[in-house]
Amino acid sequence: MLETLIHNGVIVTVDDAFSVLPRGALAIRDGGIVNVWMPAAGETLPQARETIDAGGALVMPGLVNAHTHLPMSLFRGMADDLALHQWLQERILPAEQAHITPKSVALGAELSCAEMVLGGVTTCCDGYFLVDHFAGAVARVGMRAILGQGVIDFPAPGVPDPTLNVTAAREVVGRWQSGTPLVQPAIFCHAPYTCSAATLQAGKAAADELGLLFQIHVAETRQEREDWMGRHGQSPIAYLDGLGVLDGRTLLVHAVWADAADVAIVARTGARVVHCPQSNMKLAGGVAPVPDYLAAGVTVALGTDGCASNNDLSMWGEMDSAAKLHKVHRGDPTVMDAATVVGMATVQGARALGLDHLIGSLTPGKRADLIVLKTAQPHLTPLYHPASHLVYAARAADVNHVMVDGRWIVRDQRLLTIDLDDLMDRANRFARKIAVSAPT
Ligand SMILES: CSC[C@H]1O[C@@H](n2cnc3c(O)ncnc32)[C@H](O)[C@@H]1O
């Protein structure tokens, strides 16, 4: 017997092509998708424990937010309108030194996950410190996640001795207990300018031995690139290539200041790129050469970055920004069409994380990570092209139901897994402590 049958939906599979099944049906058993089809007129639908008439709503794969810093929701709106260097060195790192604890990371992560799942994100890929202290909170909310333990050559929360940073990351992975296979660890070396060559190679070696994803911020600002050219005579991406840390299990976050040679390196090594357009705009980092990466065959995912540089975790805003930013930058409205951008937020995101055998499209054999959007609303009426609405008109508040691994975690816009009011109370109480010590 099927667990769930959804029918009469506009099903956007985001499979090989951008396929749409108007009045389509989707069947779920044991948490997996077993069939996606267009029932013939008068066809008798299979029995299921739960049958949902989508009533013409859009049904699509859950969104993949490929770059977050979950605990940073507690710093939302604390340090706006600054360039990256000042934002990080003068505001964010001191706030992290003062306020990041095992308890606060769990609180911030839970808040971020709640925001994301209510907005249709079913998978995220994170990088922060003390990740083992918030894996349980992520699991409680019910989403799928890869949590990269941060590695940096400075004292960091939970790792006061930087000489032990990679050792500590290995220990975090060794004692990993998220309580669910949906939440897995990774290694996140912060950036080439905060990790020595030895740290980067040791971090990548640990990730390889443990079979994990290796993540890094790179080439985020013009200053980073210019400093690197001055100090090393090569770009940050060429430098990482020289260290041998680029391959198909490496996620390059931002990769904004990349020339044609850098794009060719990324394509040759198979490293993946996470594009964070809103964070790059807000911190005035620059515009990543995403059309060039795509033309070179690089897998490009989309991410929001953390809440202190965005300042929300909406992949709808991120899709809209990604589509428009490159059009104005290139002076060409045909670049980054809507279907391409939906792909980046779903199947390409899954591919970047090495999860495309499991998620990213509504394909029989994959896990049932999906969302249902409420389309009977003025701003989504009429509906000609689903991709257009998903990128240029839909927003997080349109997400009605969310399923992860066959389990509903949001129904009728209500989060089923945790007490949201209690969570927001706890976050507000925490913020009162921050407000007295942080500059505004
Ligand atoms: C190990 S990653 C966590 C570390 O990264 C900081 N961070 C957040 N966003 C950015 C960014 O866009 N560039 C560089 N560093 C960033 C965060 O505050 C943590 O300290």
Ligand SMILES: [Zn+2]
């Ligand atoms: Zn980041």
